[in-house]
Amino acid sequence: MANEKTRLLEIIDSKSVFEGITSRQKKQEKEGYLRQSNADITKALVAKMRARKARTSLKIVKAEDGHTGHKCAKTLAKEGAQKQQTSKIKTDVDPIWAISGACLSAMTQKLAYSVIRKKKGVLLKPREETTTNLALVSEGIKEAFGVDVTQAEMWKSIRSKHISGPCSQFLWKTIHGLFMVGNRWRREGMPEEYHDRAVCSVCENTESMDHILFRCEAPGQAEIWRELKRVWALTGIPWKEPDWGTALGAGCAVLRSENGARKTHMESLWTILWSEAVHLIWKLRCERVIR
Ligand SMILES: [Zn+2]
Structure with missing residues (x-):
């Protein structure tokens, strides 16, 4: 020095x-x-x-x-x-x-x-469900794209210019676990006549968001992912299985060419297609369930 x-x-x-x-x-x-x-x-x-x-x-x-x-x-x-442990600067x-x-x-x-x-935000305790869902998204992103993302990056990604307003709201509410699905119908104080709504009428499993978006056997979910897989094949870029990381973290997609360069146009396409697909599955489910 x-x-x-x-x-x-x-x-x-x-x-x-x-x-x-x-x-x-x-x-x-x-x-x-x-x-x-x-x-x-x-x-x-x-x-x-x-x-x-x-x-x-x-x-x-x-x-x-x-x-x-x-x-x-x-x-x-x-x-x-x-470094595993940060040094004090x-x-x-x-x-x-x-x-x-x-x-x-x-x-x-x-x-x-x-x-x-x-300053107020620092004092707020994160919701348990939000923390769990963010962990699911970040683990999914790590597995699919090999990158670590911070919570701030995940929140920023759902406001991407490639994600439409309604879709962005859907992602935000899903990660916070705000939709009335699954066990929320069985929570304390909920009248007993509503408890049945916690179960998917087609599969007879608890209708969690994970079930609706990635596992439900009712028409819609599997068909949309199959159709997206068919369309995505046209890009020549390997397919990844739909999950919290690839779909709800679509704005964090990292796709690289063989020499390691980022394919930003393809990442944008991923963000658009996957976020719209997962939102469409939700809309179809609501159309089926809420009559
Ligand atoms: Zn189902």
Whole structure:
């Protein structure tokens, strides 16, 4: 590490980091870094630069430039990402350089509201059913596409531009387990005459969402997946079995060519076809059951 009296040239490949400590730094500081997800690291970096007595220059490079320092940083980042236990990054700021809070002049109603919502959200306990369903989606995605997705990525994926509004609502409610299906008809306080509704009238099994979308023998489910399989064969991309990951996590599909490049158009097609197919199965079931 260079000492504070040595001139320093920092090489950066991220435009957002570069702007965060140069052109956008003042604005972000005035806003108290409330919009930044990596605020602690940015604050520590800015404080370190301010504490230096010699000039610090910054240079932005591109991955394809083949800069040695950049390559080494990538290798370290990869090693870091594979760590089982995360290392503590020192982000303490010397009190002389510490700036806390946000400027009232930089605060907007929108920003204040989003911060309050975020803070309240942290205190909310996730619903048990939501946690179980998210685990089913992420396990399915891992198995089908070989990628790990975070909960935030899964929620973001259902708002994909390739998923229609009604379909997105259906996915959101399904993951939260909000539809009146299966055992919800038998929950405490439910009049006994409704208990029969928990059972699928065709298969005589508990009519869970999993049963409706992937297992039910009533006309609709198997036919739609069969038809989708036939259409998907036209793309030449291997078929995956319908489940919580491939269907309800359709917006997280990752398809690669033989050389490992992402096939983004095919991923979009997957998102459209699979999300619409699973929604159609639900609509057909409702048409059959709710008369
Ligand atoms: Zn059934």
